[in-house]
Amino acid sequence: MSDVLLALSRLKRPALLLSAARHAATAYDRDRDLARVLGKSVGLAPHGALEYLLGEEAQLNETRRRGDAGYSTPRHIQVLTAILAEARFLKGPRPL
Numbered sequence: 001m002s003d004v005l006l007a008l009s010r011l012k013r014p015a016l017l018l019s020a021a022r023h024a025a026t027a028y029d030r031d032r033d034l035a036r037v038l039g040k041s042v043g044l045a046p047h048g049a050l051e052y053l054l055g056e057e058a059q060l061n062e063t064r065r066r067g068d069a070g071y072s073t074p075r076h077i078q079v080l081t082a083i084l085a086e087a088r089f090l091k092g093p094r095p096l
Contacts, residue, residue: 004050008087013061013080017073021080028085037082046089053083 034049044052057079063071 004047004054004090005087007054008050008083011057011083017076017080020077021084024077024081025084025088028081030085030089034082034086037078046086050083050086050090053079053086057083 034044038044038049038052057076060071060076060079064073064076
């Protein structure tokens with residue numbers, strides 16, 4: 001298992017955050033959404049995008065846990081959504 005997939009398997013977040021991200025991931029469009037989430041043009045393979053997103057999500061989660069006023073729930077959901085969707089691309093297509 002790659003380091004990224006291992007990190008994903010260990011990700012424990014509040015159920016409401018993950019539920020919102022799972023719901024949003026059904027409408028995820030990589031061409032449209034990844035550039036917006038990353039804040040830059042997309043040229044990353046799913047593995048590279050996931051590494052970046054996991055780092056940002058860890059920072060968001062730490063901000064959430066500290067109760068910092070700068071925490072943004074919508075941004076956290078946006079990043080978690082991208083993580084879930086990019087993980088699907090990394091794992092490949094599901095068998096029919």
